[in-house]
Amino acid sequence: MSEHKCECCGRKKVRSEEEYKRLLNRLSRIEGQVRGIKAMVEESAYCPDILTQCAAVNAAMNAFSRELLTNHIRTCVADDIRAGRDETIDELAATLQKLMK
Template sequence: MEMEEKKSCCANKTTKRPEEELRKLVNRLSRIEGQVNGVKKMLQNDAYCTDILIQVSACQAAFNSFTKELLASHIKGCVAEGIKNGDEEIVDELVRTLQKLMK
């Protein structure tokens, strides 16, 4: 088997996502964008620090949720496919990614 055939779907550092998955992820990011804009307006309108901090925490939770969804998709798709195709590097890449996420 040639080296090209062993590469995972993400080996070229791009991922073509199914339309439904892409739509869901973009919608999540749009909601997060709205939350961040809300925090910015709160700051500009002299909102109480605690109220802003609570909204920042909600933004962080929304990003964490997005990250979990994207990570699950990556593992089920790119990583699983890479392993099936004999790409041993994909597991090392996943470990490095998880280490960065868990800082």
């Protein structure tokens, strides 16, 4: 299990090694895609080609966010509600609003 503490709020999430690796692998692929876009700009690639790659990065980030949100609801949110910490519902609603901007 991997446990990491959030610097901004002090909360932490214990993730299985499988989830931890899967999330990091997704982010590494996205990072590579962004580097590819940077190279395209440096090489003066045609705008629609760059925009196509930007759309792919956006889709990859959305997929990452969906996976993380699903795991969050299934674990953190469900556990907090079972424990009577209803403020988690407000936190989830605020998080969803940020994601839907």
